[in-house]
Amino acid sequence: MILEAVMLYIKPGLECEFESSFKKASKIISSMDGYLSHELNRCLEIKSKYLLLVRWKNLESHTVGFRNSPEYQQWKALLHHFYEPFPTVEHFENIQI
């Protein structure tokens, strides 16, 4: 299992619209092969900041399967224009401690 984690900075004032678009986008990602779960979290200290966590079966489910899929184009169209700056996506593996 791999955890995709990304800090999202939304253009100030567009938070509600982003959350509304994310609701549609979440259906897209949830349907992908290798997708396990996701959660969107909003920062208390910086209101335009969110932490998106997506759990995938393995790294390639995200980096190859999802990103090369036609569905990713829909995901981009729904979400990418809200980000400023454009986010850096990273992947993590759980340390069992």
Place this chain on the structure above:
Amino acid sequence: MILEAVMLYIKPGLECEFESSFKKASKIISSMDGYLSHELNRCLEIKSKYLLLVRWKNLESHTVGFRNSPEYQQWKALLHHFYEPFPTVEHFENIQI
């Protein structure tokens, strides 16, 4: 429920020692009032980077209860010397979408 999320940058070369100390420290945080769960995740792209996620019953369980406790001094002594730079802790609330 509140999610504490913090990106930890460990001094390169000290990752194993950090993980060993974290194992001890995890017993401290797990015993605190308002603590729900935690996970430590290691970045695939940057090997000295970790994402610590701690779920608390509410914000004050972390910012008041834990940080003002004698146990926090033990937590600091076990972990803080591994960090460079010193991390920024943020709190998040889940968006139900």
